[in-house]
Amino acid sequence: MEFLTYFAITIGVFVTMEGVTWLTHKFIMHGATGWYFHEDHHQPGYPHVFEKNDAFFVIFAIPSMLLFWFGTVNGLNWMFFVGLGILLYGTAYFTIHDVLIHRRFKWFDKTENWYLRGLRKAHKIHHKHLGKEDGECFGMLFVPMKYFREARLSTVKK
Template identity: 40%
Template sequence: MSVLIPAAIVIGTVVGMELVAYLAHRYLMHGIGWGWHKSHHEETEGWWERNDLYAVVFAVLSLGLMWLDPGHTGLFWLGVGMATYGALYFVAHDGLVHRRWPFHWVPRRGYMQRLYQAHRLHHAVEGKDGCVSFGFLYAPPVRVLKQRLQENRVKGAATDPAPEASLPDGR
């Protein structure tokens, strides 16, 4: 198998996983799976939160695909793509946005700032209803998210912001 085919499978899987993650976050985690995800929207103590079980499930699926395909004919590379997405998620979401690492950096411009702000706006409401921005590696423009958040508040779908969800510099 040419190196281009595995690379295409991995890259395609990473892109596809953003759609899977968006749908899972929007409809599963903020729906029937709220029991696990709720811990992510609340103050928790320690390094573990129940929401981390979602990462464990996806890691088991990824490793399972790799294990099922020892000849590296296709499923293996799908699993590698899922693992790559998981690593990117870990860096961007857990590290950058939620500061679950020992160092802190708040981006001041560009893509990383938009990603950071979008996820902070996701946490700008209490509870599971009225949230915006469900992707992890893609974020709509912040002005669009703020407008949607305001519309959700007017409709009564969103409650007052959680204090920890404010953006740096009041943005």
């Protein structure tokens, strides 16, 4: 029973992080407080290995690390698995956002997977706006279904 509870916590936090990411992206990163750090991410051809936007990685990593610590200091408890859910989402976010979409690393250069192509398409729509206003598609793993349909159709036509 304990395994299932911890597994459910981890998966629940992972799914919840998509909502947290969407809200953070829309209202903080594209808002008055976070645009300073996020703006360089919307500039085409940004020439540096790191962006100011990468500071958000640290912001999300700190609670995860603290939860790992407090979740093990007196024996394994639920906090560890909350931290694990955040870590797993961060890993998925990095892989999708930095590797697949922005190709900061050339690990998955070409994919024919309709789901991954749909994510790329939605993120490209998000980046067509260079300013903080008029943004759309703030999610990372769950985006409007129309992008998946378009990606699936373009894959079938090939």
